[in-house]
Structure formats: C-alpha cells, structure tokens
Amino acid sequence: MTDGNTARQPLWVTAALLGVSAVLIVVFVLLGNWQVRRLVWKQELIAAVDARAFGEPAGVPTPFDPHQHAYLRASVDGRLLDQPAVLVKAVTGSGPGYWVMSPIKTDRGVLWVNRGYVPAEVQNPADWSPLSLPITGLLRPGVSGGTLLERNDPAAGRWVSRDPMAMSKALNLGPTLPYFIDADHQGASGTWPRGGLTVVRFRNPHLAYALTWYAMAALFAAALAYLIWSGRVARRL
Template identity: 40%
Template sequence: MALGALTLALFSVFMALGVWQVERRAWKLDLIARVEARIHAAPDAAPGPDRWAGLSPADEYRRVRLVGRFDHGRETFTQATTAYGAGYWTLTPLRTREGFDVLVNRGFVTSDRRDPAARGGPGPDGETEVVGLLRLTEPHGGFLRANDPAADLWRSRDVAAIAAARGLADAAPYFVDAEAGVERGAWPRPGLTVVAFRNDHLVYALTWFGLAAMTLAGAAIVILRGRSGARDA
C-alpha cells in the first residue's frame, strides 16, 4: 500500500514537471520567433516620453530609429566581453530632435581605446541618424558585482543610474544598441549584440518523463520480486 502511494506520488510529480517543460519549450520557441521578427523588421521611431510607462519585455530587441546629436562629453563605459576580448561598451547620450536623451551603445572598445584620441576622435559630430535595437535597462549590475557610480565603475547598463550620474534629467528608460554601420574597422565596434536564448526544455522534459518511467519500472520490479519471494517461501 505504502509503495503504491509513493510510486503514484513520484510518478505524478515527474509527469507534471515533464509537461511543464514541454509548455516552457513552446513558450520559448514562440519567444524566439517573435524576437527574430522584431530584429529583422523595419525600424520604428524610438519611443518618446508618452510611451515610456508602457514599455515591457515585449519591446526588447525592437528595431528603432532616432535622430539627434551625440553628447560625447557625457560618455560612459560599461564592462563587456566580446569576440574582441575584454573591454567596454561605449554608451553615449544622444539628444533627439524631440528633446529627450537616449543612451546609445555605439559599440565595443578595448581597454586601450577608451580615450577618444586612441580611436581617431570622439565620434560623429552634428545631427546623426541611429538605427539599432531597443534594450531594456539592466539595473542589477553584473553577476555578483554591483555598479559603483561613485567610482564611475559600471558592470551593467543601468540606464537610470547612468543618467543620474551624467546629469541627464529627461533620459529614456531604455538604451539602444547601434547596428553596424558602413565604417568597417572603426572603433567603437557596433553591431555586436548577441540575441540568443537557451532552449534546453526538451532535454529537461525527457529527463522528467524518463524518471517517471523509471519510477513505474522500479515499483514493478519490487512488486514482482516480492511475489516471487512469497512463492518460494
């Protein structure tokens, strides 16, 4: 009786976890499809202040377009690691035509190229058009490493904290990863956004279903051995 109850309980739990992973897999595949559609769509205008309150994860990786002037004097560097090695993302405020600021990730620089003089100058001057991917703020720092605004040490792209540190009173609550432009080989190197989602749910589902089957098999073996022992006695 006790064996039957334990077997039923374990089987039910393992099956439920397997079904949950199947549902998670369907959700993840839908998410990947939606993100793929966003990053290849025609760019929309970057959301203005009237739309900031309604931004959600559904807006992540949307292609957006904005026009304005970079404020290179308020540039911020956040730690990053890319195919080029360790270095920094270059976040530069862009004052839009509409009168609000957007932090634009202009791309990656190595540690020896943080100084604009080491990369040929501060960057675009005058009115500039930027097309890129809308990204949501990263307020929690890096893995087990918090940002330190007082020391100007940034491990994540925390838009609100960076805006406060740079005196940007009307900054958008998102940043934009600029797409690669026509200037190949220039620094910073844009267009390095990695759009990838782990999708191990099928493996997990098969594992849980396998454990459910093993539970039934184990219980059957115990029962059969018990009956065989009773006959031998």
Template identity: 45%
Template sequence: MITFETREAMAGGRTSSQPASRLEDESRSLPRPSVRKRIALGVAATTVFAILCALGVWQLERRVWKLDLIERVDRRVHAAAVPAPGPSAWAHVNAADDAYRHVQVKGRFLDSRATLVKAVTERGPGYWVMAPFRTGDGFSVLVNRGFVPSDQDVHEALKAGHGETAITGLLRVSEPGGGFLRTNDPAADRWYSRDVDAIARARGIKDVAPYFIDADAAADSHVLPVGGLTVISFPNNHLVYAITWFGLAIMLLGWMTYAMRQEWILRKRHSGRAIT
C-alpha cells in the same frame, strides 16, 4: 545386517515437505514490511512518478514558448526600424514585447561624458560606450555606440559628433545592479552593466528613456567604437530537460513494477507452501 531408518520412519511414518530453497529460507527469515508501510511506499512512489511526468510536460510547454519567443525576436530584429517609444509609451515597455525591437531616433549626442561599461565580446575584453542622446521629440536615451577593446585608446572613441544625426539599432531593456559578479559603483565610475537609471543619475541626464539602444554596425567595421555586436541567444535545452524528467519517471515505473512483481512472487510462494 546393518539397517538404516528411513526418513519416513524417523518422522513417525509422516512424509515431510520438500526442503525449501535457500531463497525461500532467507525470505522467511527477513522481516516483511507491514501493509501500512507498503501502502505508504506505493503512494510515495506514485506521487514522485506524477511529479516527474508533470516536470517533463512543463519542459515541453516551455520549449514551445521558447521557440515562439525566438521567432518573435527574429522578426523584430530583421524588421524595418520604427520610431523609438516616447514618454507616453514608457510605462508599457517590457522585455517580452519590446526587447530587440529595431528602432530609430533622430537628434544629437549630448555633451555629457559617455560611460564606459565593462564588456566581453567576440573581439575580446573591453568596454561598451554608452552615450546620452537627445531626440528631436524632446526626450533623452542612452545609445550604446559600440565596443572598444581594452588595449585601445578609448578617448578618441568617446568623441561623438555634435550635429543632427539618425541612430538605428536594437532596443534593449535596462540591466540594473551589475554584472561579472560585481556591483556597479557610480561613485568610482565603475560600471559592469548597462543600468540606465543609475547611469542617468550619475551623469545628470533628465527625461531619459527606461531602455537603451544598441547601435547598428557602421559601414566601416574598423572605426571605433564597433557597433552591431549585440548577441541574441536564447538557450533552448528544454527538450533535453523533458527527456531527463521522463527518463527518471520511466526508471521509477520500472522499479515499481519490479517491486510489485517480487511482492506477488513472495505472496504466491507463501500461500502455496504446504504446512504439515
């Protein structure tokens, strides 16, 4: 009779443990990170999680600030016109408190040549007409009389009345440097931003205000230059940014939870394995 030795007999009467699963075999063969490395990884992940949450909270705070700014500017734009700040207040004029304030000046346009500044509006490409204005209070201010399309004859639009007049519009802070990825070139009379100081020096205008005024729209919208084209827009994407940061934080937290669970499972398997 042919007999077969049992596994127990081959093992000398000892009962071996059940074969481990392939996953367990592979997990045993893989090098496990040291305790120090695991702690360092946990600290790094926790730090990144805290930073992502902080960025999300910061964006929510920025959103509150932006909504308040929009509300304040809206009140300024639709308020009754007030006298434009004089020399005694120039040192305190700033974008946060004065930009887009509805102001009024009385006086006359100077004979000094107006400055054409490159512009792109809802009416297409063209120029802003920046004309020097002498107020009855003894100071000068640049007035953006409005927009002239590039395909129109600008010479007629450059003519300003010489009599006493009142100008109402929105106070705008100076735009130094340039725009459209180009730098202002006073020597060549090429202007890409409404840089009050540079324009005043180029035209020899004294005692000029550190701001300019965007003139309100005229009764006839077909008369050049066309005023009232000020674009007031404050991008408010802070809620989207906050959701993004918080979303990344949640994803990282999920990964951390998964990694900790896998570590716990491996520890349990190793501690519960019978050694015979």
C-alpha cells in the same frame, strides 16, 4: 530449518516503496509537462524576437514594454549631447573591454546609445569614429544596479551594467528613457567602437529537460511494476 516467512519483506516497507515510487512518477511527469510548456514559451519568444530584431526599423514605442519591445529594431534621431562617453565593463567574443555609452537628446527625453565595443587599449575617444545621427539599432531595457558579482559605482565612474537612469542621474542629464539602443556599426569595418554585436540568441534546452523527466518517470514506473510483481511472487512461495 529457516521459516520462509522470515525472509519476506515487511508489508509496510513494500507499501512505503510503492507509495514513494508512485509519488515520484507523478512529480516527474508534472515536471516534464512543465518543461514542455516552457519549450512552447521559448519557441514563441524566439520567433517574436527574430521578427523584431530582423525586421524593418520602427519608431521608438511609447510606452516601452520590455516584454514586447526588447530587441525591437528601431531608428531614432536626436541631438548628441556634449558629454563624455560612459565606459561600461564588457566581455565579448572579441575579449574583455568596454561598451561605449553616449547620450543623445530626443523629443521624448535622453536616450543612451551603446555605440559598441572597444578593447581596453582603445579607451581614448580620439581613436573612435564619430557618432552620426540618426541611429539604427536594437532597443534594450536598462540593467540597474550592476551584475551578480559587481555593482555599479557612479561616484567612482565604474560601471558594470548599462543602467541609463543611473548614468543620467550621475551626469545630471534630466528625464531619461529607461532603455538604450544597441547601435549598428558605424564607420569602416575596422574602426572603433565596434557596433552591431548584440547577441540575439536564446538557449532552448527545455526539450532535453522534458525528455529527462519523462525518462525518470518511466524508470520509476518500471521499478514500481517490479515491486508489484516481486510481491506477488513472494506471496505464492
């Protein structure tokens, strides 16, 4: 006849499972709490950006703080420089193409204007509507270097990110502001470049993430309770 004690789980295994489950419960709760804090931060960010982007146009701030002034709706005047536009690779809801970047001279330095999107077959400036001043749009911090997959190549005239400082350096334009302005669309509705395409939308999945972590904590808590219960039952046998 088999001894009932031999069927019992070793005490150290039970203790290890209890310890691991307890640690995981704490970790999952902490991760859920972190996602709740991220949720509050993201909601505040969305509210702040909405207030900046859809309010009355302001002046250009000095100094520019990307945390406070990104997507600020602003109006700026200046003088259009006699420089060819820089085409920056773009992928939009209208398909692949280019952002048309043109520099203007302001009393604070050179400011690059993103006039908008053109498809690959509309690269000829003769097909574009003229740029008129003053310009109203959204301020955006420059993106230096390039993207995760591609790098800017100023010597070859190949641009994949809107980097005002590097573009001015390549054209010897002098002191340049470290941000650009996404201009509203100018001209008739069907003309190019197509301005006003800035996407002011942020993903906010933090509530779903928080609920996922809390659910995992609850599952491990249930498993922990089962281990404790089954251990007591085994000791009674």
